[in-house]
Amino acid sequence: MSRVVAVVVAVGLIVGAILFRQAIDEDDGGTNPEGRPTIEVACAEEVRDACENLGFGARYDIVVEDAALTATGLSVPAGPTVDIWVVPAPWPGIVDDNRVRAGHEPLFDDATVEHVGRSRLGILGPEDLDGCDWRCIGDRVGAGDLRVGGRAAGTALGTLHLGALATGWFGTADFATNDFDGAFTTWLSSAVDAVATDAQPATRLLQSRAFFDAALTFEAEAAPALAAASEDRSAGLALLYPAPVASLDVVVVDVDGALDDAADDLPSSIAAALADRGWQPGSDEPSGLPRPGVLIALGGLL
Amino acid sequence: MRRLLTLLLPLVLLTSACAEFPENEAPGTDTDVLGDPGDCEVIDVAVSSEKIALLQDLAASFNDSHEAEIDDECVFVRPYSKSSGGTATALSVGWNDEADGERPEVWSPASSAWGSIVNQRLADRGLDPIAPPSEPFMLTPLVIAMPKPMADALGYPETPIGFADILDLARDPAGWGAHGHPEWGPFRLGKTNPNFSTSGLSALIAQYYAATGKTSDLSLEDLADSEVDDFARGIESTVVHYGDITPTFLNNLYRNDARGASLTYVSAVAVEEVSVISYNAGNPDGVLSPGEEPRPPRVPLVAVYPEEGTLFSDNPYIVLDAEWVSERQRQGAERFGEFIQEPENQERVLEFGFRPGNPSVAIEAPIVVANGVNPDEPRKTLEVPAPEVMVSALERWGEQRKPAKVMLLIDVSGSMGDFATDDGRTKLDLAKQAAIDALPLFKDEDEVALRIFSTDLSAVEPFDYVDLVPFGEIGAQRELIASRIRSLVPTQGTPLYTATRDSYRLLQDEYEADRINAIVLLSDGQNEDPRNSDLQSVLNELASANEGQSSRPVRLFPIAYGDGADLGVLRQLAEATNAAAYDASDPASITKVFTAVISNF
Numbered sequence: 001m002s003r004v005v006a007v008v009v010a011v012g013l014i015v016g017a018i019l020f021r022q023a024i025d026e027d028d029g030g031t032n033p034e035g036r037p038t039i040e041v042a043c044a045e046e047v048r049d050a051c052e053n054l055g056f057g058a059r060y061d062i063v064v065e066d067a068a069l070t071a072t073g074l075s076v077p078a079g080p081t082v083d084i085w086v087v088p089a090p091w092p093g094i095v096d097d098n099r100v101r102a103g104h105e106p107l108f109d110d111a112t113v114e115h116v117g118r119s120r121l122g123i124l125g126p127e128d129l130d131g132c133d134w135r136c137i138g139d140r141v142g143a144g145d146l147r148v149g150g151r152a153a154g155t156a157l158g159t160l161h162l163g164a165l166a167t168g169w170f171g172t173a174d175f176a177t178n179d180f181d182g183a184f185t186t187w188l189s190s191a192v193d194a195v196a197t198d199a200q201p202a203t204r205l206l207q208s209r210a211f212f213d214a215a216l217t218f219e220a221e222a223a224p225a226l227a228a229a230s231e232d233r234s235a236g237l238a239l240l241y242p243a244p245v246a247s248l249d250v251v252v253v254d255v256d257g258a259l260d261d262a263a264d265d266l267p268s269s270i271a272a273a274l275a276d277r278g279w280q281p282g283s284d285e286p287s288g289l290p291r292p293g294v295l296i297a298l299g300g301l302l
Numbered sequence: 303m304r305r306l307l308t309l310l311l312p313l314v315l316l317t318s319a320c321a322e323f324p325e326n327e328a329p330g331t332d333t334d335v336l337g338d339p340g341d342c343e344v345i346d347v348a349v350s351s352e353k354i355a356l357l358q359d360l361a362a363s364f365n366d367s368h369e370a371e372i373d374d375e376c377v378f379v380r381p382y383s384k385s386s387g388g389t390a391t392a393l394s395v396g397w398n399d400e401a402d403g404e405r406p407e408v409w410s411p412a413s414s415a416w417g418s419i420v421n422q423r424l425a426d427r428g429l430d431p432i433a434p435p436s437e438p439f440m441l442t443p444l445v446i447a448m449p450k451p452m453a454d455a456l457g458y459p460e461t462p463i464g465f466a467d468i469l470d471l472a473r474d475p476a477g478w479g480a481h482g483h484p485e486w487g488p489f490r491l492g493k494t495n496p497n498f499s500t501s502g503l504s505a506l507i508a509q510y511y512a513a514t515g516k517t518s519d520l521s522l523e524d525l526a527d528s529e530v531d532d533f534a535r536g537i538e539s540t541v542v543h544y545g546d547i548t549p550t551f552l553n554n555l556y557r558n559d560a561r562g563a564s565l566t567y568v569s570a571v572a573v574e575e576v577s578v579i580s581y582n583a584g585n586p587d588g589v590l591s592p593g594e595e596p597r598p599p600r601v602p603l604v605a606v607y608p609e610e611g612t613l614f615s616d617n618p619y620i621v622l623d624a625e626w627v628s629e630r631q632r633q634g635a636e637r638f639g640e641f642i643q644e645p646e647n648q649e650r651v652l653e654f655g656f657r658p659g660n661p662s663v664a665i666e667a668p669i670v671v672a673n674g675v676n677p678d679e680p681r682k683t684l685e686v687p688a689p690e691v692m693v694s695a696l697e698r699w700g701e702q703r704k705p706a707k708v709m710l711l712i713d714v715s716g717s718m719g720d721f722a723t724d725d726g727r728t729k730l731d732l733a734k735q736a737a738i739d740a741l742p743l744f745k746d747e748d749e750v751a752l753r754i755f756s757t758d759l760s761a762v763e764p765f766d767y768v769d770l771v772p773f774g775e776i777g778a779q780r781e782l783i784a785s786r787i788r789s790l791v792p793t794q795g796t797p798l799y800t801a802t803r804d805s806y807r808l809l810q811d812e813y814e815a816d817r818i819n820a821i822v823l824l825s826d827g828q829n830e831d832p833r834n835s836d837l838q839s840v841l842n843e844l845a846s847a848n849e850g851q852s853s854r855p856v857r858l859f860p861i862a863y864g865d866g867a868d869l870g871v872l873r874q875l876a877e878a879t880n881a882a883a884y885d886a887s888d889p890a891s892i893t894k895v896f897t898a899v900i901s902n903f
Binding site (some may be wrong): 147185196199200203206207208209210211226228229231232233234 | 347435437438441443611612613657659661662663664666678679681682683685795
């Protein structure tokens with residue numbers, strides 16, 4: 001039931017945000033004080049802090065929203081609603097996958113996607129979870145043995161953690177939808193259904209262990225929070241990276257040719273901002289997560 | 303000068319934020335301590351009462367800092383106290399400046415559940431949400447506060463106690479006798495009205511969870527289950543009386559404690575952890591009145607952290623997504639939101655007994671075992687239900703709550719004919735309208751009577767009061783009572799003591815154990831009765847009837863109406879019955895106050 005509620009809430013948020021975005025879009029097309037067209041940048045929630053503190057002033061009109069929301073707007077044939085997209089890596093692929101399935105041209109290729117930061121997916125939880133891989137995590141959560149908080153399954157990060165759990169079941173990221181069977185579906189559903197939805201699970205856990213025992217998170221988010229937490233709040237907690245290790249890769253996507261024009265310094269600025277916040281340099285090495293089409297299918301199982 | 307104000311403010315707040323009951327202040331009346339905003343753009347912040355002193359303290363610091371300057375212009379953050387439920391209602395139905403006070407740009411209810419309720423109620427009307435998800439800036443868990451000897455008798459903390467255990471105790475006819483203490487009488491449960499109080503709302507949710515045996519996924523189907531309904535009605539039947547806010551209970555408990563009788567007033571009451579800390583420090587309502595010094599009670603309270611889990615009051619800071627919030631106000635509000643999360647300001651949160659939302663600040667004194675609380679608890683939380691489930695729970699509570707038997711005792715002395723507004727309406731005009739507006743708040747099964755009083759109102763005995771409508775279920779006589787109220791006119795003097803005493807005797811004679819028995823007394827003057835000026839004998843009679851295990855408690859809730867009312871005497875009368883007096887010295891506040899009073903039933 002909590003899964004249904006979470007999905008309904010997520011859909012509600014997305015629909016509401018789409019309406020909000022439409023209102024913004026209807027009001028765009030302006031220029032900045034230098035007389036140059038304002039560049040529309042959509043940033044995913046995971047990189048909110050880096051985007052909001054770029055300090056580019058009026059050159060950019062920055063909107064921070066969940067990647068799933070931006071993806072919804074880009075997946076339809078009406079045309080790009082943003083110029084540049086700063087987002088976890090699978091999402092451009094998810095957009096193109098959606099577009100191709102709907103009979104439209106893909107929007108992106110390697111030339112339009114630049115990797116600017118990487119951070120390991122992890123779990124902030126009891127130290128004795130060390131050595132528990134994603135399969136073990138899923139087992140314990142599904143059995144009610146471990147109370148876990150995480151983002152809603154339909155959000156960008158929720159989707160990635162879903163992929164990490166599934167990778168734990170199969171022991172590899174190289175699996176396809178035809179590998180899905182009843183046992184897997186039941187296992188994944190019971191685990192995801194038991195996750196308490198929270199927009200800031202790592203913070204919530206550090207506020208009180210009463211909320212849950214562990215939080216699904218990523219290194220750049222949880223490591224600084226854990227380091228800053230008072231001793232009484234952090235005692236007994238560790239930031240762990242279950243096997244198979246998977247990463248959250250952030251990419252800057254040139255949606256509308258803006259990177260060739262007035263925004264060519266944006267990727268390096270974003271990369272620097274992410275580095276300042278504990279992210280590793282961007283990498284196009286495999287992330288350890290399933291392919292975009294498989295991620296879409298995983299979401300469809302819930 | 304503003305620096306001086308900052309230094310003085312904590313002292314000023316402690317002495318000025320002492321309205322009769324913190325959640326009853328008229329909006330705006332408690333903001334003067336912040337000074338004049340001058341040319342700065344004001345950002346009004348509606349906050350729940352328990353944190354008004356803290357928020358005004360922080361606002362004073364913020365307003366005095368460079369953080370309050372945006373593009374060479376300034377903003378001025380102005381928190382004022384308004385109950386979470388009251389603000390939720392006003393935002394849901396459309397804000398009325400006259401009745402509701404300044405329309406806020408920011409809202410900090412005690413729990414984010416209220417934001418969900420507002421959004422759900424707006425959605426039910428086809429309107430957009432205005433309370434976006436927001437981060438908490440401090441937390442305090444719902445606990446079951448019990449006098450320490452009672453918690454000891456139940457074996458706490460070695461023996462875990464849950465909501466289900468408390469509810470079983472409350473329904474056990476053997477009462478405390480089943481635990482070796484018959485001298486404590488029945489198990490008495492205190493609850494606040496969930497439409498106004500966050501503790502009440504959280505306790506209601508916990509009660510439903512206890513009824514279903516669940517800790518998450520409470521559903522509409524669960525609420526509609528007949529066994530759950532029976533369980534809820536059974537629990538409500540054990541309630542001493544409802545309160546609009548928890549300080550009502552804690553003040554009464556503290557007064558009883560002073561004379562060694564705290565164990566016979568209430569056995570357990572659902573409150574926030576911060577309230578236990580304040581009570582044990584000798585400051586039961588969390589606000590020190592002028593001249594009051596905190597004195598620890600003889601019998602301290604213990605915070606019982608329910609075994610099944612509990613809910614947190616998470617105190618979100620919500621910048622409203624509403625058309626009346628300007629861009630500058632939004633920027634200023636976000637600045638203030640960041641300001642209150644800074645570690646040095648979160649230290650101040652801790653000083654007030656709340657758990658800081660910023661994890662970099664340790665949870666330490668005053669949240670320590672010596673103060674009756676445990677920083678290592680709670681271990682589990684109950685899931686906050688979906689918004690539509692909470693709205694439904696509130697609607698069902700209106701039917702399940704303990705029925706009441708209430709006499710409306712209204713002063714129609716000559717002074718009620720004084721003008722109260724610029725448009726020529728008298729105090730009586732305003733009171734009549736407020737009383738009529740409050741009638742729908744009673745449920746149909748409540749028995750309500752209407753009695754008016756003034757000297758020599760009748761040519762035959764009793765001379766000083768007249769029963770206009772006798773007791774009967776209000777569902778059958780709501781319009782009759784309203785029509786009688788409409789016809790009231792001001793007459794003579796104020797026979798306050800006789801009217802109160804005789805009405806009290808009537809309720810004692812006609813006492814019904816399965817109802818909350820109470821009098822709502824509205825008076826604007828002092829006792830003017832040559833036949834009875836003996837206050838002490840009235841107080842003695844009221845107090846004696848409320849004591850002992852076999853007492854027939856009748857609660858007297860006076861409303862001190864207008865600046866001529868004898869608030870001191872009315873407070874004594876209320877306290878003699880373990881009830882509460884309400885201050886409506888500003889006649890314009892009478893509608894709000896009447897609503898608050900009726901929330902006790």
